[in-house]
Structure formats: C-alpha cells, structure tokens
Amino acid sequence: MLTTLSTLLATGLLLWQVAHQGRQIHALGGWDPGLGIALRADPLAAALLLMSSLVALAAGWYATGYFTDDARQSRFWPIWLSLITALHALFLSADLFNLYVTLELLGLSAVALAALGAGRAAIEASLRYLTVGLLGSMAFLAGVALIYIRYGTLDMLSLSQLIHPGPATWLALGLMSAGLMLKSALFPLHFWLPPAHANAPAPVSAALSALVVKAAVYLMMRLWLDLFQPTISPAASWLLGLLGATAVLWGSWSALRAQRLKLLAAYSTVAQLGYLFIFFPLLMALPAGQPRDAAFGALVLMALTHAFAKSALFLAAGTIQQHAGHDRIADLGGTARALPVTTFTLALAGAALIGLPPSGAFLAKWQLLSTAIGLGQWIWVPAVAIGSLLAAAYIFRLLGYTFGTRDRDALALVDGYESLPALLLAIIATAVLGLGAALVWQFVAPGALVTEAPL
Amino acid sequence: MILTAELIYALTGVGLFGMGLRGALLRRSLLGRILAINICGAGVFLLLVAISYTGPGVAPDALPHALVLTGIVVAVSATALALALGRRLRETARE
Numbered sequence: 001m002l003t004t005l006s007t008l009l010a011t012g013l014l015l016w017q018v019a020h021q022g023r024q025i026h027a028l029g030g031w032d033p034g035l036g037i038a039l040r041a042d043p044l045a046a047a048l049l050l051m052s053s054l055v056a057l058a059a060g061w062y063a064t065g066y067f068t069d070d071a072r073q074s075r076f077w078p079i080w081l082s083l084i085t086a087l088h089a090l091f092l093s094a095d096l097f098n099l100y101v102t103l104e105l106l107g108l109s110a111v112a113l114a115a116l117g118a119g120r121a122a123i124e125a126s127l128r129y130l131t132v133g134l135l136g137s138m139a140f141l142a143g144v145a146l147i148y149i150r151y152g153t154l155d156m157l158s159l160s161q162l163i164h165p166g167p168a169t170w171l172a173l174g175l176m177s178a179g180l181m182l183k184s185a186l187f188p189l190h191f192w193l194p195p196a197h198a199n200a201p202a203p204v205s206a207a208l209s210a211l212v213v214k215a216a217v218y219l220m221m222r223l224w225l226d227l228f229q230p231t232i233s234p235a236a237s238w239l240l241g242l243l244g245a246t247a248v249l250w251g252s253w254s255a256l257r258a259q260r261l262k263l264l265a266a267y268s269t270v271a272q273l274g275y276l277f278i279f280f281p282l283l284m285a286l287p288a289g290q291p292r293d294a295a296f297g298a299l300v301l302m303a304l305t306h307a308f309a310k311s312a313l314f315l316a317a318g319t320i321q322q323h324a325g326h327d328r329i330a331d332l333g334g335t336a337r338a339l340p341v342t343t344f345t346l347a348l349a350g351a352a353l354i355g356l357p358p359s360g361a362f363l364a365k366w367q368l369l370s371t372a373i374g375l376g377q378w379i380w381v382p383a384v385a386i387g388s389l390l391a392a393a394y395i396f397r398l399l400g401y402t403f404g405t406r407d408r409d410a411l412a413l414v415d416g417y418e419s420l421p422a423l424l425l426a427i428i429a430t431a432v433l434g435l436g437a438a439l440v441w442q443f444v445a446p447g448a449l450v451t452e453a454p455l
Numbered sequence: 456m457i458l459t460a461e462l463i464y465a466l467t468g469v470g471l472f473g474m475g476l477r478g479a480l481l482r483r484s485l486l487g488r489i490l491a492i493n494i495c496g497a498g499v500f501l502l503l504v505a506i507s508y509t510g511p512g513v514a515p516d517a518l519p520h521a522l523v524l525t526g527i528v529v530a531v532s533a534t535a536l537a538l539a540l541g542r543r544l545r546e547t548a549r550e
Contacts, residue, residue: 097522104529108536115540120547127540131488134533135479138495141526142472145499148519149506 044300045091047440048218051304052091052211054428055311056084058421062315063203065418066322076116076201083109083207090215096144096154099219103140107133107183110212114200125195132182132192136216139179146172156227165231173228177220184216186240186277187247190270194254197266202318205262206311209269214303217276225283225296237284244277245383252390256397261317261327264394265310268353271387272306275368278380282371291371297441298367301433304440305360308429309352315422316345329397333404341419343402348426350395352433355388360433360440464505471498485541489534496530 060080067073086105093099111133114126144154150168153159163169185193193213197205224232224240251271258264279299286292319342320335321327336343352359365384372380433440475495482488500523507519 097525101525101529104533108533111536111540115543120544123540123544123547127485127537127544130533130537130540131479131492134492134537135476135495137529138472138475138492138499141496142499142502144522145503145506145519148503148522154518 044218044221047300047304048091048214049088051307052084052087052214055210055307055425056087056207058425059203059206059311059315062206062318062418062421063201066201066203066318072116076113076204079109079112079116080203080207083113083212087211087215091218094156096147096156096159100137100141100144103183103215103219104137106212106215107137110208113204114196114208116204117200119199121195122199125192125199128192129196136179136182139175139182141179143172143174143176143179146175156222160227163228163231169228169231173223173231176223180216180220180223181243184213184220184273185270186243187250187270187274188243190247190251193270194263194266197269197314198260198262202262202314202321205265205318206314209266209314210307210311213269213273214307217273217303220277220280221299224280229284232284234281234284237281240277241281241380244274244280245380247271247274247277248383248387249274249390252387252394256390256394258394259328259330261320261329261332261398262314264329264398265313265317268313268391268394269306269310271391272302272310272353275302275365275384275387276306278372278383279368282368282375282377282380285375285377286371291374294367294441295371298364298371301360301437301440302364302368305352305364305429305433308425308433309349309359309361312345312349312422312426312429313353315425316342316349316419319419319422329401332398332401335402336399339419341423343399345419345423345426346402347395347399348423348430350399352426352429354391354395356430358434359430360437361429363434363437461505461508465502468498468500468502468505471495471501473498485537485544489537489541493530493534496526500526 063073063076063080067076083106086102086109090099090102090106093102107130111126111130114129115123117126146168147159148154150166150172151159151162153162182189197208200208224237248271251267251269251274255264255267255271258267276299279295279302282295283292283299286295317327320332320339323339324332324335352361355361355365365388369381369384372378372384472495475491475493475498478491479488479495482491503519503523503526507516509515
C-alpha cells in the first residue's frame with residue numbers, strides 16, 4: 001500500500017516535471033511515428049497532464065483515509081494507478097489508434113473503480129457505464145478504421161497534412177464524435193453519468209468527474225479544433241454549441257432539483273461540460289490570431305477550473321457522507337458547525353463552479369461572453385447567464401442547508417486534516433487559477449492550435 | 456463498381472456494425488447487449504481485415520492486423536468485466 005502511494009507521488013512529481021519541460025520544447029518524444037507509438041506533449045496536453053496529476057495526487061491522498069477496510073483498499077490502488085496511467089497516455093498520444101486503446105483502458109479502469117461503490121446501485125450504474133463506454137469506443141474505432149481506409153495513416157501529425165473535406169472524412173469524424181459525445185456525456189447522451197458518478201466512492205467520483213470525462217472532451221478538442229478543423233462546416237459546430245447550451249440549462253436545473261449532494265455534483269458536471277462545448281462554434285468562427293488564442297485559453301482555463309472545483313466538491317461530499325452517514329441535502333443541518341473546513345471547501349468549490357470573480361471560471365466565462373457578443377452569436381449569452389444563475393442557486397441552496405440549525409446529534413468538531421486535499425483543490429480552482437490565469441493563457445494560447453510539421 | 460471479395464467482406468463488416476449497434480441500443484437483457492456490442496466490434500474488425508488486402512500475391516498491409524489484434528484483446532477483457540459485473544449484480548439480487 002505504501003509502495004503504491006509512493007509510486008503515485010512519484011508519478012505526480014515526474015509528470016509535473018514533464019509538463020514543465022513541455023512548456024519549452026513544444027513537441028516531445030515522437031519516436032518513429034508510423035509503426036511505433038508516438039508521444040507528443042504540446043502545451044494543451046501538458047496543461048491537462050499537470051491538472052490530472054494534481055487532482056490524482058489529492059484524491060489519492062484523500063483515499064488513504066477514505067477506505068477503511070483493507071480489502072477494498074487493496075482493490076482500489078491497482079485500478080486507480082491504471083486509470084491514471086491510461087489518462088496520461090491518452091493526453092500524450094499522437095496517433096488515433098493509440099487513442100482508442102488508451103480510451104478503452106481508461107473506460108475499463110473507470111468502470112472497475114465505479115463498481116467499488118457500495119451496493120447494487122453502484123454495480124448497476126457501472127454496468128450501464130461500461131456498455132455505454134464500449135459503444136462509444138466501438139463508434140470511435142469505426143471512425144479510426146475509416147480514416148485509415150481513406151488516408152492510410154493514423155499518425156495525427158502526418159494526417160493533418162493530408163486531411164481534406166469529403167464524405168469519408170465527415171463520416172469518420174461523425175462516428176468518432178458520436179462515440180466521444182457519448183463518453184463525454186454531452187446532452188442528450190448524459191443519461192449514464194449521474195448514477196455512475198454519484199454512486200462511486202468519493203475519490204473515484206472526483207477522478208471520474210474531473211478527469212475521465214475531460215479525456216473525451218480533450219479528444220473532441222483535438223479532433224474538432226486541430227485535426228479536422230479545415231474540413232468542418234460552421235453548422236456542425238453550431239450543433240455542438242446548441243447541445244452544450246442545452247446541457248448547461250438542463251444540467252443546472254437537474255442539479256438544483258437533486259436531493260442528494262453527490263447527485264447534485266454529478267448533474268453539475270453535465271452542465272459544466274456544456275460550457276466547454278459552447279466554445280466550439282465560437283472558435284470555429286474566429287480566424288487564427290489573437291482573439292482565437294484568447295478564446296482557446298479561456299476554454300482550457302474553464303476545463304482546468306472545473307476539474308479542480310469538481311474534485312474538491314466530490315471529496316468534500318465524501319467527507320460529509322462519512323460523518324453524517326448520508327448525503328441527503330435536506331438533512332445536512334449542522335454540517336457547517338461540525339465540519340467547518342469541509343463546508344468552507346464546498347463554498348470555495350461552489351464559487352468556482354458558479355464563476356464568481358476570483359475563480360478561473362469567472363475569467364473564462366467573461367471571455368466566452370465577450371467573444372460571443374463580439375461575433376454576434378448572441379444565442380450563447382442567455383444560456384451562460386441562466387446557467388450561472390442556476391449554479392448560484394444550487395450552490396447557495398446547498399450552503400443554506402449546511403448552515404441550518406437542525407442539529408440532531410450534535411456532531412463534534414472534527415479535525416480538518418482529512419479535508420485538506422479537497423481544500424487545496426478548491427483553493428487552486430478559485431484563487432490560483434484565477435490569479436494565475438494569465439499564465440494559462442500565455443502557456444496554452446500562442447500556437448496551440450497550429451499543428452506543426454512532422455518531425 | 457465490381458463486387459470484389461474484399462468489398463463483400465467490408466460491406467459485411469459495415470452490416471455487422473449496424474446490427475450490433477441496433478442490438479446494443481434496443482436489447483433489454485444484459486447478455487443480449489454484451490453480445491450485440493461484440494457483434495458491433497466484430498464488424499469493425501472485419502472491415503479492418505478486409506481493407507488490408509492489397510491484391511493477389513502481395514503481402515497484406517500489416518498495420519490493420521495489429522489493430523485488430525489489439526482490438527480483440529480489448530473486446531475480450533471488456534466482455535469479461537461486463538460478465539463479472541453482471542454476475543455480481545445477480546448475486547446481490549439473490550441476497
């Protein structure tokens with residue numbers, strides 16, 4: 001157990017270093033693309049790697065105290081490590097088939113982790129998660145096969161030189177996107193996400209909501225904004241944007257109506273992923289240049305903020321569930337007094353999810369709105385505004401209950417140690433990413449979408 | 456267009472993919488859905504095998520074969536996981 005923990009720490013540190021080197025080198029690795037497996041770390045991949053290492057580190061730290069019995073803990077660690085391996089390999093892959101393999105690895109380990117949750121509901125949810133994930137991968141694989149038939153290569157760098165519009169390209173993109181939309185739970189394909197994420201153990205929910213769905217979104221970004229970008233019509237990206245806007249509204253509304261804290265967090269994930277897809281039509285409409293870089297930076301910032309905020313929210317929810325024995329929102333009275341650090345974490349993470357000023361999401365949404373207005377795409381403005389208001393409503397509803405006085409069995413004041421990982425994540429989401437947002441922009445934006453020539 | 460052997464195989468693959476997809480979406484029973492997903496995968500694999508044929512007497516393209524092998528391994532392990540979860544579900548139902 002200690003070994004796995006130290007491996008985890010080492011992985012986190014190592015990847016942190018890689019991320020830092022990737023900053024300068026731009027394209028890392030790339031041994032014999034074609035038959036060999038090429039790895040590439042550009043700023044986008046490096047930023048997401050850093051994000052996933054940090055979240056995984058915090059969630060792993062939290063997990064040491066979360067799993068009380070040895071049997072579950074010994075089952076948790078191997079799958080957890082394979083999940084992180086798959087995730088990092090996916091971010092670094094530069095070839096479409098390799099992406100399929102890592103996507104499958106990620107899906108399988110995510111399902112196995114979700115099934116660790118207690119009881120029948122968790123198993124049922126993870127089975128549905130598995131079948132949905134498999135269907136998504138099959139569609140993705142069919143798209144990969146079509147690309148190979150059409151272009152004779154799967155390496156993304158050489159592919160980007162060859163790609164041109166045509167029915168085969170569109171069909172391939174359609175199949176791959178359908179698979180990824182299923183995996184990234186874009187409305188109306190989100191039905192599997194809330195039960196799977198809400199019934200998993202807390203550290204697993206944090207990783208699933210913050211990282212695993214991001215992997216599919218990352219692939220969508222790669223495909224739509226990078227590889228296939230010259231072949232996509234604006235109408236198709238509008239479809240993505242509209243689905244995203246519906247997801248924002250519907251997810252936020254469902255989160256507001258959720259009876260359980262973890263279900264609230266899961267529905268909020270559906271909504272927050274919607275924002276990411278609203279960026280797609282905007283980025284399609286912008287010509288290459290500074291405004292497009294700014295909008296792209298905002299998209300990355302939004303994804304990062306959500307990862308940290310949502311994992312913090314899930315970890316805090318896990319602490320509350322362990323102490324209160326349940327996570328029914330209406331019965332959370334007295335939590336603020338018994339678990340002050342955890343409640344503070346909830347509030348901080350909530351501020352980042354709503355998009356209140358110091359958080360990264362505030363800047364990202366600001367950029368989103370000003371870009372939308374600048375382009376005359378007014379339709380996204382009400383969706384973002386109403387979504388943020390609904391987010392404020394569900395977060396304040398939750399906080400209102402935790403500050404309530406229905407204190408049945410006078411919980412004792414609990415040491416804040418176990419809430420520390422969650423608190424750190426929430427601080428990153430609100431303060432660090434907000435104040436350090438300029439760095440994200442500088443790091444990710446310039447030339448991030450320009451695919452460089454093959455090495 | 457002439458119906459060559461590899462085209463027939465490729466079209467069969469597409470047909471299998473469609474049938475599997477339909478089954479996976481419409482089947483109620485777990486076993487039916489797992490089988491349907493496997494049929495779906497078999498369709499993609501058949502398609503990949505068919506396109507690697509490069510003509511009589513010429514060695515076929517090796518890359519799709521590697522892809523199919525990897526794909527089969529992934530599909531087998533995914534099926535095993537699904538079946539194991541299904542069994543656990545039945546066990547918890549009986550308790």
